[in-house]
Amino acid sequence: MNAGxxxxxEGLAKEFRSGLGLRRKRAVDGISFSVREGxxxxxxxxxxxxxxTTLKLLMGxxxxxxxxxxxxxxxxxxxxxxRHVGFLPENPYFYEYLTGREILxxxxxxxxxxxxxxxxxxxxLLAWVGLEHAGDARLRTYSKGMLQRVGxxxxxxxxxxxxxLDEPMSGLDPIGRKEIRDLVLRLHGEGKTxxxxxxxxxxxxxxxxxxxxIVKGAIRYEGPIAEFLHSDERKADVVLARVSLELAAGLDxxxxxxxxxxxxxxxxxxxxxxxxxxxxxxxxxxxxxxVTPRGASLESIFLSAVxxxxxxxxxxxx
Amino acid sequence: xxxxxxxxVISANxxxxxxxxxxxxxxxxxxxxxxxxxxxxxxxxxxxRERILxxxxxxxxxxxxxxxxxxxGIGLIHREVERRxxxxxxxxxxxxxxxxxxxxxxxxxxxxxxxxxxxxxxxAVSWLAGAPLTHQIGLALGLAAVELAVIVAFATLFSxxxxxxxxxxxxxxxYVLGHLSRDLRDLGARSDDGGxxxxxxxxxxxxxxxxxxxxxxxxxxxLPVSGHxxxxxxxxxxxxxxxxxxxxxxxxxxxxxx
Numbered sequence: 351m352n353a354g355x356x357x358x359x360e361g362l363a364k365e366f367r368s369g370l371g372l373r374r375k376r377a378v379d380g381i382s383f384s385v386r387e388g389x390x391x392x393x394x395x396x397x398x399x400x401x402x403t404t405l406k407l408l409m410g411x412x413x414x415x416x417x418x419x420x421x422x423x424x425x426x427x428x429x430x431x432x433r434h435v436g437f438l439p440e441n442p443y444f445y446e447y448l449t450g451r452e453i454l455x456x457x458x459x460x461x462x463x464x465x466x467x468x469x470x471x472x473x474x475l476l477a478w479v480g481l482e483h484a485g486d487a488r489l490r491t492y493s494k495g496m497l498q499r500v501g502x503x504x505x506x507x508x509x510x511x512x513x514x515l516d517e518p519m520s521g522l523d524p525i526g527r528k529e530i531r532d533l534v535l536r537l538h539g540e541g542k543t544x545x546x547x548x549x550x551x552x553x554x555x556x557x558x559x560x561x562x563x564i565v566k567g568a569i570r571y572e573g574p575i576a577e578f579l580h581s582d583e584r585k586a587d588v589v590l591a592r593v594s595l596e597l598a599a600g601l602d603x604x605x606x607x608x609x610x611x612x613x614x615x616x617x618x619x620x621x622x623x624x625x626x627x628x629x630x631x632x633x634x635x636x637x638x639x640x641v642t643p644r645g646a647s648l649e650s651i652f653l654s655a656v657x658x659x660x661x662x663x664x665x666x667x668x
Numbered sequence: 669x670x671x672x673x674x675x676x677v678i679s680a681n682x683x684x685x686x687x688x689x690x691x692x693x694x695x696x697x698x699x700x701x702x703x704x705x706x707x708x709x710x711x712x713x714x715x716x717r718e719r720i721l722x723x724x725x726x727x728x729x730x731x732x733x734x735x736x737x738x739x740x741g742i743g744l745i746h747r748e749v750e751r752r753x754x755x756x757x758x759x760x761x762x763x764x765x766x767x768x769x770x771x772x773x774x775x776x777x778x779x780x781x782x783x784x785x786x787x788x789x790x791x792a793v794s795w796l797a798g799a800p801l802t803h804q805i806g807l808a809l810g811l812a813a814v815e816l817a818v819i820v821a822f823a824t825l826f827s828x829x830x831x832x833x834x835x836x837x838x839x840x841x842x843y844v845l846g847h848l849s850r851d852l853r854d855l856g857a858r859s860d861d862g863g864x865x866x867x868x869x870x871x872x873x874x875x876x877x878x879x880x881x882x883x884x885x886x887x888x889x890x891l892p893v894s895g896h897x898x899x900x901x902x903x904x905x906x907x908x909x910x911x912x913x914x915x916x917x918x919x920x921x922x923x924x925x926x
Contacts, residue, residue, distance in 0.1 A: 366926070409759045412924040429763045437759035443752045445681070447688045459677045460760040504756055514759075 356512050356543045357385035357408070361417035364403055377403040379567040380417060385512075385560075390534060390544040392558035392575070394551070396656055400567040401547040402440060405516050408545075409437050421512065433462050436505035436513040440520055440547075442497060446490035450481050450500060453489060454507050461508030475503040480529070495526045502533060512543040519553060531557060551648055561648070563655045570655035575648070584621040589614050589639040590631050597634030604630070614639055674762035675770040682744075682774025683781075692736065696782055699732035700789040707797060718799035719888050725790040726808060726884050732786065733816050734843055737779050741823025742835035744771050749925055758925075765917045772824045772913060779816050783809065800890070807898060808887035814905035815881035819843060821912035822876075828920040846878035880904055 364378040378400045385391040395401050406412045408419055410426050424431035444453050454472040463471055476482045479499035484492065489500065498521065505513055518534070519527045534557050537544055548554060554561055555575065562572040593601070593615050601617060602608040605627055609616045619627050621643060628638060686692050706724035710717040745768065748754040757767060787809050794801055822842050826835035849872050856868020880901045886893050 366924075406755075406925065409755070411755060411758060412926065413922070429761050432759060432761040435759065437756065439752065439755040439759075442756060444756070445685065445753060447685055448681075456677065456681055457756070457760065460674060460757065460762055462673070462761055501756070508760075 354387045355384045356387050357383075357391075357419070357421050357545060359383050359404075359408075359417070359419045362404070362407060362414055362419050363416040364400075364407060364412060365415040376415075377567055378407065381564065381567070381569045382417075383562045383569055383572050385543060385545055387543055388538070388541050389559040390538050390546065390557050392554040392561040393545065393547045393564065394549065394554055394561055394652065395564035396549055399564045401549075401564060402516055403567075404564070405437075405439075405514055405545075405547055408514065433508060434511045436508070436510035438501045438505045438513075438515045438518055440516040442501035442504075444489050444497065444500060444504075447488060449486050449488055450476060450492070451485040453500060454503055457504040458507045463508050471507055471509070475507050478506070478533070479503045494521050495523065498522060498526065498530075502530070506537075510542070512545070513537060514545045514547075516547045517549075518546060519548070519550060527553075551652060555648055563652055565655050565658070570658060571651055585644045586619060586621050586624050587640075587642040587644060588617045588619060588624065588627055588631075589642075590617070591615075591637040591639050593631070593636045594634060597631070597636055600634070601627070601630065618644075670763070670766055670769070671761075674766040675773065678757075678762070678767055678770025679774035679777060682771055683778050686740065686775070686778040692740070692778075692782070695732060695736050695739070696785060699728055699736075699782075699786050702728035702732070703786065703789045703793055707793060710797065718794070718797060721797050722790075722794055722799050722805070723884070723888055725793060726805075726812075726887060729783065729786045729790060729809070730812050730815070730882075730884075733779060733783055733812060734819055736782060737775075737816050737819040738823055738836060738839045738843065740778070741775055741820045742827055742832045742839060744775055744824055745827040745920065746830070746832055746835065749923075752925075754925060764921050768824065768828065768917055768920050769913065772820060772916075775820050775824070776817050779820060780813055783813055783816065802887065802890045804883060804887040804890055804893055807893050808883035811881040811883055811898065811901055811905075814902060815878055818846075818876055818878070818881075818905055818908050818912075821909040821916075825912050825916040825919070828916045829923065842876065843878070846876040847882075849875040849877050850879045876908055877904070 360382045361380045362378055362382070363376065363380045365374050365376045367374050381400075381404065393401055393404065403412070407414050408421065408426055410429075413427075419426045422431050422434055445456075448456065451472055454475055455468055458468045458471055459465075472485075473482070476485045479502055481496060481499055481503070484496060489497065492500065498518070502515075502518070505515070515534070518530050522530065531553065534544055534546065538557075546553075546558065558575045560572070560574050563570045590601075591614050598608055598615060601615075605617050605619050605623065609618075617627060624641060628641070631638060703725045706721040706728075709724055710721040713720060748757070748771075754767075758764065762770075790805075790809075791801060794805075819839065823835060823839045826838045830838075852868050852875075853872035856865045856872070859865055859868070883893060885891065
């Protein structure tokens with residue numbers, strides 16, 4: 351393991367067998383990547399690409415067919431080092447007969463938090479995830495968003511140095527997603543390493559330092575997110591209202607095809623040109639409805655990786 | 669190395685789950701009801717009333733104890749995998765072996781707590797009816813506890829790799845066979861055919877001999893029970909549980925949680 355590497359994956363493969371072992375599906379096909387200390391690493395891919403299978407391999411929930419993986423220098427088959435690891439599975443499930451406080455106490459004890467510190471950690475984590483008011487209610491009464499927060503809290507209750515999150519924004523409303531984003535940034539600020547499985551590119555752009563794109567079980571790209579963000583290819587969608595015919599013709603001629611959406615018109619322009627577009631629109635007495643940056647480069651790399659993966663490579667998980 | 673702390677945390681939580689389960693209270697209620705019913709049954713006869721009362725009571729304890737052990741045991745591990753609660757647990761510093769042993773010991777503790785409650789009901793009914801409370805009854809209840817630990821070990825093994833339905837089928841089948849294995853051995857011994865004798869002996873060696881834990885006759889008739897007999901039964905039970913749990917750990921350790 352190189353200095354500063356928290357996670358190292360080399361030639362990791364997983365084959366699932368079904369139908370009495372006669373049918374085989376290779377969900378992960380000899381992938382290699384590394385995660386460095388203190389970074390937020392985005393593991394990106396479409397549904398069924400092998401993201402969750404990879405995470406389960408890292409968590410020791412499934413055994414690899416080939417290859418190796420280490421976390422903090424320990425083989426993932428070991429147990430003791432997990433006191434430094436936090437894990438949030440996708441759509442987490444918990445013992446419904448326990449209360450929020452009880453479940454966090456249970457995980458704290460399992461993680462080896464000293465008895466005298468358990469109460470303090472539980473209360474801190476409940477406050478962190480905004481569940482202090484519901485700490486004494488049984489989990490069967492919790493909403494999906496509240497369970498996701500319990501999931502985050504249990505992943506952090508033992509103050510791990512590296513945290514693995516599988517689709518952490520899954521099923522959350524916009525406020526919940528924002529809170530999780532803030533939490534991830536807070537963990538980053540505390541120097542923790544975060545590994546995040548997701549298929550939401552905007553989250554990746556907003557949060558991650560580096561990214562790996564996995565398609566059909568194979569890594570198609572791995573690199574720093576900054577390369578995308580400083581790319582010249584970034585685009586933005588500009589939506590305008592009250593556009594006169596004269597202005598529409600001018601915008602169309604200068605900035606490319608104008609598309610209509612009810613009373614609104616939309617332009618897809620380079621990010622560098624936004625200022626000029628808006629100036630022309632406002633001069634023409636149009637109303638600016640919205641300006642939405644598009645992660646064109648990450649999106650385009652992602653899409654081209656998915657398209658390439660469609661031509662070759664193994665199948666997704668069973 | 670196995671950590672007792674992880675095992676204790678999982679065990680304690682398994683007991684807590686049982687304590688909060690209404691189904692177990694219902695089963696326990698019916699068990700206590702059946703023990704009490706012995707009073708009614710004993711009024712149907714003028715002779716040996718106390719013996720009938722205690723016979724029904726001990727039978728109820730053994731039967732309901734086994735029913736509860738099978739009913740809860742068959743889903744013990746499967747439920748954790750199916751509901752995916754195992755994902756977050758195994759991501760903590762606890763091995764699969766510790767998890768499985770914790771679940772097993774937690775369920776055994778639960779079943780033994782229920783055995784104590786049923787035993788207390790039995791003692792109360794016997795006392796009210798004026799039936800003798802001999803030390804053999806205590807030994808019979810003690811060995812019933814060991815038998816239940818063996819049944820839970822079977823249920824845990826099956827629950828580690830198959831569905832509750834199949835686990836129930838296998839465990840119940842072995843429970844019934846376990847009480848017939850001595851008859852099978854005796855049947856083989858009486859046969860003139862060497863092959864039959866060999867098969868019967870082999871089956872007896874593999875199948876559990878649950879009658880080793882049955883001291884009902886000695887308890888009801890206050891017959892002497894040797895320490896040697898009890899010691900052998902305890903050793904046999906411990907060895908059988910150990911072997912079943914070792915097998916369960918091997919099976920469980922190789923599983924993928926998809």
